[in-house]
Amino acid sequence: MTYSKWGSTMIDVSREKLVEMYRKMLEIRYFEEKVFELYGQNLVPGTIHLYAGQEAVAVGVCSALRKEDYITSTHRGHGHCIAKGADLKRVMAEILGRKTGYCKGKGGSMHIADFSIGMLGATAVVGAGLPIATGAALSVKLQKTSQVVACFFGDGASNQGTFHESLNMAAIWKLPILFVCENNLYAMGTSQSRVMLIENIADRAAAYGMVGTTIDGNDVLAVYQTAREAVERARKGEGPTLIECKTYRHKGHSRMDPAKYRPKEEVEEWLKKDPIKRFQDRLFEMNVLTEDEKGEIERAVIAEVEEAVKFALESPYPSPEEALEDVYA
Amino acid sequence: MRRISYRDALREALREEMLRDERVFLLGEDIGRYWGGAFKVTKGLAEEFGEERVRDTPISESAIIGVAIGAAITGMRPVAEIMFGDLTALAMDQIANQAAKLRYMFGGQISVPLVIRTPFGGGVNIAAHHSQSLEAWFMHVPGLHVAAPSTPYDAKGLLKTAIRSENPVVFCEHKLLYPVEGEVPEEDYMIPFGTATIRREGTDITIVATLYMVHKALNAAKTLEKEEGINVEVVDPRTLVPLDKKTIIESVKKTGRVVVVSEDCKTAGVTAEISAIIAEEAIDYLDAPIKRVAAMDTPIPFSPPLENFVIPDENRIIRAVKEIV
Structure with missing residues (x-):
């Protein structure tokens, strides 16, 4: 409601911060490409939901957070973990079902958490993370710390009852939380237009007396600037914000889903809006990045992802009896 | 020994735990000063501890439990009240898929110290949506503890144990038990779970x-x-x-x-x-x-x-x- 569109606005961000954001986005992209490759080699048990294409959302939001701030995530959560600062090695090990993974192989791709960096975990029930994130925000308020919570969810989740219940509660209690809707236009194979009559999910914020805004989710600076404002308001006790980020997943919903339900022209158009390419061009324009530096960052990121893969592949599987541990405290 | 009701014994446990540990707080529908809980278990607590710690919520069972989970995994010790046991159905994903499983799914990184108090049982002529006994639903979900006190003494001792437990507890009460009186010590005591x-x-x-x-x-x-x-x-x-x-x-x-x-x-x-x-x-x-x-x-x-x-x-x-x- 109160935000302008930040896409073309120059904002006060340090060069280091911009480069760091670019690097994080690349980390996610290469990581996801590697997961896809490993999946094709039958090294990843179960299923995968890749974040490639949506990097600007996780990185833009998490760049506006402090380490002690909290996030919650979804089935499509690798990007959130990496953006919040998770160790690639332990994320990859978890995806491969290894003992050294964040959850000792009990969670897998859809349930990664790292409480040491405020990553409160991914829940794979669509919409289930919203009330949990709201509770973390209530906790922050009751403990009178200055933390904030960012809750990631998709367009599909905004049709769950938990979305309504959580936004309403967060609004009436003025909780320090950002509801970040990653609208990638499809809930599995169901396009948004088939399941809601509104174009902008952020319009729903008005129903809760909450600030809501729709932004270009493929513009990392727009996401960052919007998140920063929302974080500021949240820290000042001015309550929650619903931020809808329009974005697009490059791959299908899961595994080898060829995503035939998406028109070819639509896919092509969105691929042109690749958030990494756009940010890279912007950084060149702003003289923040040179070709050489870009190459250097790419090589470093590739090496880091390769190292994560090596670590994961060399890690042992948990022993079967470990299935019996951690049920109760 | 002094005799008090099951209802008063529960309230005494809540009050003592709130005095002992400031992380303990209550949330639920109409548990605050205007009603004191549908069965008056929390009567007077909002007046004593304030509305932040005895928190009236909208009618949103799923979010009541979800919010309690979020608070529990970030350092608080919430006690959520679901007004009737039948209404746990509205919060079943949060109870069975989230509260029960987060610790396990996340490889033991955290615990979920959450108590869900709710009354089960019939005998008061309020039909199919307010009278069921659903304890078995929760017994079927690994990760949950299920308490079922039948006396005022057990109500107080088990509720204190539940609040201090690191595990999510579904605390089953019974509507007809609230007025039942029995001997309850004034001092602090706990009853370990798993002792018949x-x-x-x-x-x-x-x-x-x-x-x-x-x-x-x-x-x-x-x-x-x-x-x-x-x-x-x-x-x-x-x-x-x-x-x-x-x-x-x-x-x-x-x-x-x-x-x-x-x-x-x-x-x-x-x-x-x-x-x-x-x-x-x-x-x-x-x-x-x-x-x-x-x-x-x-x-x-x-x-x-x-x-x-x-x-x-x-x-x-x-x-x-x-x-x-």
Whole structure:
């Protein structure tokens, strides 16, 4: 409601911060490409939901957070973990079902958490993370710390009852939380237009007396600037914000889903809006990045992802009896 | 010793725990100053502790539990009230898929110290949406503990244990128990989970009963003693998860006969689980088939004669005992 569109606005961000954001986005992209490759080699048990294409959302939001701030995530959560600062090695090990993974192989791709960096975990029930994130925000308020919570969810989740219940509660209690809707236009194979009559999910914020805004989710600076404002308001006790980020997943919903339900022209158009390419061009324009530096960052990121893969592949599987541990405290 | 009601014993546990630990807070529908909880368990607590710690919520069961989970995994110790046990259905994803599983899914990184208090049971003529006994739903979900206190003493001691537990606890109360009075010490005490108690010693037959059925079983036992000379032992598990199998099995080994009584439906219910354990672990000691007395497999009906027919009473317990003694 109160935000302008930040896409073309120059904002006060340090060069280091911009480069760091670019690097994080690349980390996610290469990581996801590697997961896809490993999946094709039958090294990843179960299923995968890749974040490639949506990097600007996780990185833009998490760049506006402090380490002690909290996030919650979804089935499509690798990007959130990496953006919040998770160790690639332990994320990859978890995806491969290894003992050294964040959850000792009990969670897998859809349930990664790292409480040491405020990553409160991914829940794979669509919409289930919203009330949990709201509770973390209530906790922050009751403990009178200055933390904030960012809750990631998709367009599909905004049709769950938990979305309504959580936004309403967060609004009436003025909780320090950002509801970040990653609208990638499809809930599995169901396009948004088939399941809601509104174009902008952020319009729903008005129903809760909450600030809501729709932004270009493929513009990392727009996401960052919007998140920063929302974080500021949240820290000042001015309550929650619903931020809808329009974005697009490059791959299908899961595994080898060829995503035939998406028109070819639509896919092509969105691929042109690749958030990494756009940010890279912007950084060149702003003289923040040179070709050489870009190459250097790419090589470093590739090496880091390769190292994560090596670590994961060399890690042992948990022993079967470990299935019996951690049920109760 | 002083006698207070089950309702007051619960309130005393909440109050003492809130005084002891400032991380403890309550949330639920109409639990605050305007109502004090539908069954008045939290009456007066909002006045004493303020509305931040005794928090009225919108009618949003799923978010009540979800919010409690989020608070629990970030350093608080929430006690959520769901006004009627039937309404846990609205929060079932948060209870069964989130609260119960987060610790496990995340490889033990965190615990979920959350208590969900809710009243089950019929007998007050409010029909199918406010009268069920659903303890078995929660017994079926690894990761949850399930408490089922039948006396004021247990209500206070078990609730304190639940609040201090690192695990999510579904704390099953019973509507007809709230006014029931009993001896309750004024001092702090806790009852460990997984410890059954023998409510009445006997030699001829064991009745295992939970929640309000404990009282019906004790009445039945008195009648059976007086009229039939049958000496009944009554075992109250007090918590269904963890379940004190040892006390149950020892009693069954001693008497050789057992009737399992619970107010939930018979199919796949509390009586089914306990009977199966007895069959697995003590069948050689049984002199007669295990008998079960449970609610009939129908929704709970409204009209008193219908409801009374569906929910077990003393006569059904007495009949079951007489069939095998």
